[in-house]
Amino acid sequence: MADADCHDCRSLLSNDKSADFYAEAGRYALYLQYGCPFAQRANIVLHLKGLENVISVIALDPTKTAEGFRFTGLLGTAKKDPYYNYSHIRQLYWRVDPDRTGPFTIPLLWDRKKEVIVSNESGDIMRMLYECFDHLLPEDRRETNRPSGGLYPKHLRPQIEAMNKWIQTDINSCVYDVGGAIDQESYDARIKALFSALDRVESHLAEPGHGPFLFGEMITETDIRLFTSIIRFDVAYYNTLHCSSKLIRYDYPKLHLWMQLLYWDDSPMTRGAFKRTTFFDHVSLPIPEMHAERFLEVTNVCRSKYYSLHGRLTGLYSQVPSHLFYLYHSLPRIVRVRDVLCR
Numbered sequence: 001m002a003d004a005d006c007h008d009c010r011s012l013l014s015n016d017k018s019a020d021f022y023a024e025a026g027r028y029a030l031y032l033q034y035g036c037p038f039a040q041r042a043n044i045v046l047h048l049k050g051l052e053n054v055i056s057v058i059a060l061d062p063t064k065t066a067e068g069f070r071f072t073g074l075l076g077t078a079k080k081d082p083y084y085n086y087s088h089i090r091q092l093y094w095r096v097d098p099d100r101t102g103p104f105t106i107p108l109l110w111d112r113k114k115e116v117i118v119s120n121e122s123g124d125i126m127r128m129l130y131e132c133f134d135h136l137l138p139e140d141r142r143e144t145n146r147p148s149g150g151l152y153p154k155h156l157r158p159q160i161e162a163m164n165k166w167i168q169t170d171i172n173s174c175v176y177d178v179g180g181a182i183d184q185e186s187y188d189a190r191i192k193a194l195f196s197a198l199d200r201v202e203s204h205l206a207e208p209g210h211g212p213f214l215f216g217e218m219i220t221e222t223d224i225r226l227f228t229s230i231i232r233f234d235v236a237y238y239n240t241l242h243c244s245s246k247l248i249r250y251d252y253p254k255l256h257l258w259m260q261l262l263y264w265d266d267s268p269m270t271r272g273a274f275k276r277t278t279f280f281d282h283v284s285l286p287i288p289e290m291h292a293e294r295f296l297e298v299t300n301v302c303r304s305k306y307y308s309l310h311g312r313l314t315g316l317y318s319q320v321p322s323h324l325f326y327l328y329h330s331l332p333r334i335v336r337v338r339d340v341l342c343r
């Protein structure tokens with residue numbers, strides 16, 4: 001699940017009419033599944049920019065099978081691939097390269113005109129969606145006209161790049177490293193790296209000039225990249241990936257408030273994009289290859305010390321659908337950006 005696993009489809013869109021991949025309405029489709037934090041990055045940008053009628057979104061079933069992600073029509077997803085009637089995402093990859101053996105990852109940005117993959121790299125897709133389609137959008141939604149310089153402001157680029165990098169390694173990907181650890185030593189090392197990084201974000205939010213968002217009063221792409229992992233943390237990663245040392249809602253008050261602000265915001269800054277692209281019923285499904293029983297069966301890794309130290313809600317988690325519990329107790333609609341700014 002690391003960023004480096006599938007960097008082989010990385011063309012770029014452009015707003016230059018003569019470019020190979022000109023950013024035009026109705027030409028591109030974004031394939032995703034709602035459980036995937038990397039895919040949600042792109043989906044947030046698409047909704048935040050108001051590109052719903054410009055780029056099609058095609059959702060796959062959230063459960064991964066031995067044949068990869070597939071179309072089933074369950075949980076509001078597509079029954080079949082709408083263009084080729086395919087049943088699995090890998091058939092789309094094979095359309096371009098019949099010899100490909102994998103990986104067959106999402107998100108995937110598909111060009112319907114040339115019938116090729118433009119990109120399967122979420123960081124690139126995010127940037128293309130917020131940079132290249134502005135000529136199709138009203139003035140107030142264009143990056144140059146957004147307050148504070150948009151999602152990737154020039155004056156913050158070095159800080160954004162640096163923060164993206166450690167968040168990617170120590171949070172976005174690290175949760176999967178924790179879930180996939182096969183011995184105690186690597187589990188302990190990974191969990192230490194993960195929670196040190198979360199502590200670092202909590203301290204970052206307390207620094208002058210930071211907060212309520214990572215770089216101040218307006219969001220940047222780093223907020224989006226971090227959000228998709230944090231919104232999954234208590235409801236999914238704590239259990240399904242065994243990241244069971246601390247909970248965001250109890251142990252990281254600033255990060256928790258930051259997450260709630262983004263989730264509930266429906267101002268012109270986000271147009272409700274964070275909530276509209278978060279599907280808890282998809283997010284909290286078990287990840288088969290990392291599920292607890294199998295984890296304990298195949299390894300002797302001890303997670304119980306974390307459960308006994310921090311098992312405050314573990315019992316309840318196992319008895320109620322965790323996403324319902326989470327929605328009820330952890331995301332009360334109590335905060336708005338403007339209230340926090342006025343404090």
Ligand SMILES: N[C@@H](CCC(=O)N[C@@H](CS)C(=O)NCC(=O)O)C(=O)O
Nearest residue numbers: 001003036038104105106120121122
């Ligand atoms: N580099 C990719 C990683 C995306 C990724 O890991 N996607 C996962 C779902 S969360 C996937 O498609 N896994 C399928 C597989 O590995 O076969 C990105 O950030 O876009």
